[in-house]
Amino acid sequence: xSDLVQSDFELLAVLQRLxxxxxxxxxxxxxxxxxxxxxxxxFLNLARWYHERDFFPGETLxxxxxxxxxxxxxSTHSCYIEYHxxxxxxxxxxxxxxxxxxxxxxxxxxxxxxxxxxxxTTHIQLEEEKIFPYILSLEENFEKETPDPEFLKTARxxxxxxxxxxxxxxxxxxxxxxxxxxxxLAPPSDNxxxxxxxxxIFRLGNDLNDHTILEENVLIPQVIKLERDxxxxxxx
Amino acid sequence: MAKVLIAETSYLVRKGLVSLLEQTDGVTELKAxxxxxxxxxxxxxxxxxxxxxxxxIQMPVTHDKLLSLxxxxxxxxxxxxxPLPEDSPANHISVxxxxxxxxxxxxxxxxxYESAEEKxxxxxxxxxxxxxxxxxxLGYTNKEIATKLFISTHTVISHRKNITRKLDIKxxxxxxxxxxxxxxxxxxxxx
Numbered sequence: 001x002s003d004l005v006q007s008d009f010e011l012l013a014v015l016q017r018l019x020x021x022x023x024x025x026x027x028x029x030x031x032x033x034x035x036x037x038x039x040x041x042x043f044l045n046l047a048r049w050y051h052e053r054d055f056f057p058g059e060t061l062x063x064x065x066x067x068x069x070x071x072x073x074x075s076t077h078s079c080y081i082e083y084h085x086x087x088x089x090x091x092x093x094x095x096x097x098x099x100x101x102x103x104x105x106x107x108x109x110x111x112x113x114x115x116x117x118x119x120x121t122t123h124i125q126l127e128e129e130k131i132f133p134y135i136l137s138l139e140e141n142f143e144k145e146t147p148d149p150e151f152l153k154t155a156r157x158x159x160x161x162x163x164x165x166x167x168x169x170x171x172x173x174x175x176x177x178x179x180x181x182x183x184x185l186a187p188p189s190d191n192x193x194x195x196x197x198x199x200x201i202f203r204l205g206n207d208l209n210d211h212t213i214l215e216e217n218v219l220i221p222q223v224i225k226l227e228r229d230x231x232x233x234x235x236x
Numbered sequence: 237m238a239k240v241l242i243a244e245t246s247y248l249v250r251k252g253l254v255s256l257l258e259q260t261d262g263v264t265e266l267k268a269x270x271x272x273x274x275x276x277x278x279x280x281x282x283x284x285x286x287x288x289x290x291x292x293i294q295m296p297v298t299h300d301k302l303l304s305l306x307x308x309x310x311x312x313x314x315x316x317x318x319p320l321p322e323d324s325p326a327n328h329i330s331v332x333x334x335x336x337x338x339x340x341x342x343x344x345x346x347x348x349y350e351s352a353e354e355k356x357x358x359x360x361x362x363x364x365x366x367x368x369x370x371x372x373x374l375g376y377t378n379k380e381i382a383t384k385l386f387i388s389t390h391t392v393i394s395h396r397k398n399i400t401r402k403l404d405i406k407x408x409x410x411x412x413x414x415x416x417x418x419x420x421x422x423x424x425x426x427x
């Protein structure tokens with residue numbers, strides 16, 4: 001496992017989101033996955049995608065239980081909310097405090113970013129509080145002999161396709177922020193800090209992009225299929 | 237901008253050309269094929285603008301038939317397995333050519349495919365676009381802007397598309413920030 005990380009440290013993100021603890025010693029990937037109760041193929045598919053990029057294991061990922069992917073996406077969310085976003089916010093605050101230009105540009109960026117945070121939080125809340133619980137119950141009830149009547153009622157009046165309409169583009173504003181910083185702002189006094197904020201915004205943007213790819217190309221199609229199977233198994 | 241097909245049996249030469257063309261400006265799409273049948277198949281489906289064909293390959297069809305599979309402006313560059321004489325034609329490259337020589341020849345051919353419309357398009361906003369941007373930043377809807385400026389909503393939308401393309405900023409709040417930074421509107425205007 002440590003060889004894998006050494007060959008591509010970006011994979012640390014995958015490990016973190018699957019909550020694989022450090023201290024690998026000389027253990028193999030297989031051993032660690034077994035110890036952590038993670039399906040080896042699920043892990044390898046994700047890792048391979050992160051590493052190779054031109055290979056997207058959409059079909060293969062869809063064959064795994066949907067709850068694994070939901071768990072993965074959930075840890076990604078908390079990673080954004082608890083770490084990445086506050087960190088970028090702090091850095092913009094620091095840039096503002098160092099800004100001696102006398103203008104309000106950094107203040108504007110901060111305001112803009114805070115608007116983004118609130119949009120982003122709403123988006124994530126919708127998924128965490130409505131979408132994911134629905135998906136998990138769908139899978140759980142599908143496996144039962146008779147589904148929970150409460151859930152059956154919900155399932156008959158709802159489809160994940162409705163959610164797709166609400167699924168707003170959370171990257172747009174971040175891309176705007178990035179472009180404004182990159183193209184239209186003269187860097188403030190601390191250049192290193194400024195560059196670092198940009199790098200972090202780029203990183204977050206790429207990561208969000210991956211997140212969206214997983215949601216739209218694996219999770220949603222998988223749930224649509226599950227809904228079909230569910231309604232076939234429990235017809236009206 | 238050109239689509240390029242590399243038709244070369246030698247694995248090493250094929251990969252070498254792929255790697256070289258990937259660093260060359262003006263290549264929009266790149267495909268490589270080694271087997272004669274695959275080459276013919278790819279020619280049909282891909283419809284390349286430039287074909288780098290090794291002259292030693294025995295094609296399953298005649299040269300005329302090959303030409304008929306291509307569009308009018310497509311051209312061949314021949315890969316020759318021997319060193320080239322001084323006065324070789326411009327569309328011959330040799331496996332013995334240096335990197336500089338190859339780049340020079342390939343760029344020469346690729347330049348023929350530069351289209352006129354891609355040249356020199358200013359990214360500065362026109363005064364009209366600035367005026368539209370000002371109104372967007374102030375929070376007016378497309379319809380309100382159209383009424384205020386006596387133009388159609390359609391025109392407003394097309395201006396907005398151009399503004400977004402030029403500035404790389406999509407959201408209204410992003411455009412507002414841009415306008416504030418560049419003095420198109422003032423802080424007091426939006427409070």
